[in-house]
Amino acid sequence: MEAVALKINEIFYSIQGESLLAGKPTVFVRTASCNLKCRWCDTQQTPWQGKRMEIDEILTEVKNYQTDYVCITGGEPLAQKGSVVLIDKLLASGYVVSLETNGSFSIKDVPRASIKVIDLKCPDSGESESIAWENFSLVAKQDQFKFVVASKGDFDWALKICEDYKLNEKCTVLFSPVYGQVKPADLAAWILSSHAKATLQLQLHKEIWGPDEKGV
């Protein structure tokens, strides 16, 4: 039976801070709860707040904002079956839909026309064992793999994964520093000196509003 509801943490309108869509005015649908516990997580609220919303109710709220871009984020959206249904319905309504996932779930059921931004958890996160490796063969050209790097050790690990699996031939690879732990200039220097086929990404929303602002 098709899932008709989701547990939602918040729906808000802001500037997309991450991915190749960074800078776009976007409606964010943040699902509640996550199956991982990254050491540096900035969205851990204890307990994860959330209210049950019918998918049609979510669509109605999204339509209140005048933008073509919707981002489904978390927490971990794919921990709830309804996320796939929601993405389907948003695509059918004409939205450009991106999904931010922590990379621990298969994307096999996620509509191919959506843009999947898939975290590949580096060792310093404490969650690198969680990676769903099958996603390496399921991505489409518009999708993006993202490594959030907390140290030079993380960077070297990410670089090896990129090279071993030729990730840049599958889709864009993003390298992003953990805010306050790796200086953007250091990550830029590592990318340049290693000739990594990757795109440096900074969290734009933190540059605009600061690291502690919620709902942006």
Ligand code: SF4
């Ligand atoms: S996957 Fe994301 S939401 Fe979940 S613990 Fe890690 S950083 Fe936090």
